[in-house]
């Protein structure tokens with residue numbers, strides 16, 4: 097009798113655990129956008145003019161204000177000078193910014209977007225620039241030409257980075273399901289115990 101009841105309790109606990117696990121695994125299914133390709137390619141050497149820098153993601157980039165203001169796309173040299181010439185634009189899975197590069201050397205692209213799931217995602221990649229001799233080189237700018245948008249996107253990133261990757265709603269849902277299942281298990285075990293007492 098006792099062994100059978102224990103077995104039932106274990107089965108019920110396994111069921112609860114399994115269901116809770118399923119919910120937990122299902123929650124992060126809304127993964128963050130990740131980079132699929134870049135222009136220039138990451139780690140490549142550009143030996144011709146680079147009129148724009150582009151980053152393509154696996155999923156759409158959110159642009160809630162429809163003006164690219166929550167997107168950052170900056171191109172800097174080793175000295176930290178900026179060579180993007182305006183604010184970035186967002187088009188589906190692509191973000192791009194016009195550029196006028198300076199001297200030959202290493203350039204770093206810094207990007208920050210709002211992922212399809214509403215979370216900010218950011219990253220950097222580098223490429224080398226080796227233009228043909230005689231190519232005019234831009235002087236670059238000490239400050240980002242799209243300064244305002246940097247601040248806005250930064251604020252969005254800060255506010256979201258404080259929260260966990262699982263939203264509070266999901267957590268409350270999981271806790272609710274587990275509590276409900278635990279209650280069901282208790283009721284079933286109590287009933288079974290009473291039945292075995294009656295018998």
Ligand SMILES: [Cu+2]
Nearest residue numbers: 127128213215
């Ligand atoms: Cu996310």
